[in-house]
Amino acid sequence: MCDPKVPQQALDFIDFVNKSPSPFHATHEAAELLKKAGFEEIKERDNWNGKIKNNGKYYFTRNGSSIVGFVVGGKYQPGNGFSVVGAHTDSPCLKVKPISNKEKSGYLEVGVQLYGGGIWHTWFDRDLSLAGRVMVEKEDGTYRHTLVKINRPLLRIPTLAIHLDRTANDQFTFNKEEQLAPILATATKAELNKPAESDKAEADEAHHPLLVRVLAQEMKIKPGQIRDFELALYDTQPSTIGGICNEFIFSPRLDNLEMSFCSIRALTEATNIENDTNMRIAVLFDNEEIGSTTAHGADSNLLPVTLQRLAVTQLMSGSNVSPTAFEEAMHKSILVSADMAHAIHPNYSEKHESNHRPHMHKGTVIKINANQRYATTAVTSLVLKELAKKHNIPIQEFVVRNDSPCGSTIGPMLSAKLGLRTVDVGNPQLSMHSIREVGGTDDVKHGIDLLKVFYEEFAELEARIVVD
Numbered sequence: 001m002c003d004p005k006v007p008q009q010a011l012d013f014i015d016f017v018n019k020s021p022s023p024f025h026a027t028h029e030a031a032e033l034l035k036k037a038g039f040e041e042i043k044e045r046d047n048w049n050g051k052i053k054n055n056g057k058y059y060f061t062r063n064g065s066s067i068v069g070f071v072v073g074g075k076y077q078p079g080n081g082f083s084v085v086g087a088h089t090d091s092p093c094l095k096v097k098p099i100s101n102k103e104k105s106g107y108l109e110v111g112v113q114l115y116g117g118g119i120w121h122t123w124f125d126r127d128l129s130l131a132g133r134v135m136v137e138k139e140d141g142t143y144r145h146t147l148v149k150i151n152r153p154l155l156r157i158p159t160l161a162i163h164l165d166r167t168a169n170d171q172f173t174f175n176k177e178e179q180l181a182p183i184l185a186t187a188t189k190a191e192l193n194k195p196a197e198s199d200k201a202e203a204d205e206a207h208h209p210l211l212v213r214v215l216a217q218e219m220k221i222k223p224g225q226i227r228d229f230e231l232a233l234y235d236t237q238p239s240t241i242g243g244i245c246n247e248f249i250f251s252p253r254l255d256n257l258e259m260s261f262c263s264i265r266a267l268t269e270a271t272n273i274e275n276d277t278n279m280r281i282a283v284l285f286d287n288e289e290i291g292s293t294t295a296h297g298a299d300s301n302l303l304p305v306t307l308q309r310l311a312v313t314q315l316m317s318g319s320n321v322s323p324t325a326f327e328e329a330m331h332k333s334i335l336v337s338a339d340m341a342h343a344i345h346p347n348y349s350e351k352h353e354s355n356h357r358p359h360m361h362k363g364t365v366i367k368i369n370a371n372q373r374y375a376t377t378a379v380t381s382l383v384l385k386e387l388a389k390k391h392n393i394p395i396q397e398f399v400v401r402n403d404s405p406c407g408s409t410i411g412p413m414l415s416a417k418l419g420l421r422t423v424d425v426g427n428p429q430l431s432m433h434s435i436r437e438v439g440g441t442d443d444v445k446h447g448i449d450l451l452k453v454f455y456e457e458f459a460e461l462e463a464r465i466v467v468d
Contacts, residue, residue, distance in 0.1 A: 002247075006241050017252070020089075021232070021253075022149075022234070030264045033268060034067075048309060081459060082329060088410065110211070115290065119435070121172055125159055128233045133146060135226075148215055195210075235435050252435055259338035259340060266449075272456050338447070339424070363393065363396050367397075374408070388453075409424050
């Protein structure tokens with residue numbers, strides 16, 4: 001008989017992903033997890049000298065869509081290493097255009113842009129809504145980044161009836177500008193419910209007035225207080241447990257909220273801080289799906305500047321700081337680039353290399369590529385293999401076929417930018433970049449356990465690795 005019991009870590013992740021329909025929400029939820037674990041918020045714009053102490057726990061955000069959490073080991077001294085895990089908060093989606101109001105054939109539509117490399121046909125015939133951030137003008141003249149999430153379905157991208165397209169089952173093709181436009185309302189209903197002239201808002205010039213009112217109502221503000229926004233469409237069907245043995249997670253945004261969740265949970269659960277000579281860091285970047293070249297992406301100065309600042313920050317203990325503390329630290333550090341991996345697909349098994357076929361429930365995957373599309377080396381994979389073996393944590397390896405293109409991650413760019421040893425890993429999943437993806441319930445715990453022992457024991461293991 002199969003065991004229907006679901007690991008608590010998987011249930012906690014489902015709660016996390018259901019609360020995180022946008023990178024802004026994911027960052028907020030990650031911050032909530034850190035705060036509950038006793039982390040103190042600091043600001044990038046402040047001076048950290050004299051504020052950071054051994055055994056201290058801290059976090060800060062950038063743009064509201066990226067977050068860095070770190071723990072200072074009890075025996076950490078400037079010049080010691082960093083145990084870093086990096087992931088990302090964004091996923092492929094449809095984003096609302098700056099001028100979104102459209103009307104066609106008696107329907108109101110919302111203009112959207114494609115974000116990342118989504119499997120866009122999966123967005124048809126889904127119950128969609130909106131989430132993201134709104135810049136709200138307050139009575140005191142300030143402008144506030146404010147989260148919004150409309151829980152009820154507002155939008156839908158309907159397919160064409162097969163009676164009007166007999167080729168639909170042979171090849172489903174569509175124009176991404178004209179036919180991937182979500183319907184918001186009928187023009188008739190919109191006209192009957194339009195706001196009064198006296199209630200007009202500036203945002204009405206670019207967006208359907210009814211949409212502006214729904215946003216204002218959700219945030220309990222006046223429509224005129226909406227100054228600008230960044231909104232994404234999301235599927236209102238919640239993430240859930242599935243499979244006859246409750247072995248699957250059916251969910252949006254597994255890539256990469258699952259590894260983001262594992263990173264933060266591992267940082268908060270890792271013990272033996274008082275004896276650690278390293279500083280433990282989890283960083284969740286935005287914009288990985290579009291190349292990371294933004295002020296809050298992995299190709300920005302976010303991690304380099306953070307590591308530089310931490311390396312030379314005067315601790316409350318008054319430890320002396322070497323002028324070369326940052327350079328010394330880089331050679332004692334490692335980055336675990338944590339981004340989801342491709343599980344073997346039962347209906348397309350020929351797409352995997354015969355000796356490297358990751359399965360769900362069999363552990364986190366180490367990703368390797370001879371052309372360094374993944375940054376893993378023999379030195380960095382050894383670290384995780386040794387820790388996994390010591391603690392009986394399952395682990396797998398993956399390489400892409402020679403006749404198949406290989407994706408990439410934040411690992412290679414950060415490794416090159418910092419001269420930082422890096423290993424690429426991820427939990428296995430199916431349907432990556434679909435609006436609904438599939439993962440394994442056991443793998444959330446596997447990911448947390450692996451990253452947790454990495455935080456706890458990397459510094460001691462690194463001292464036994466001899467490579468110059």
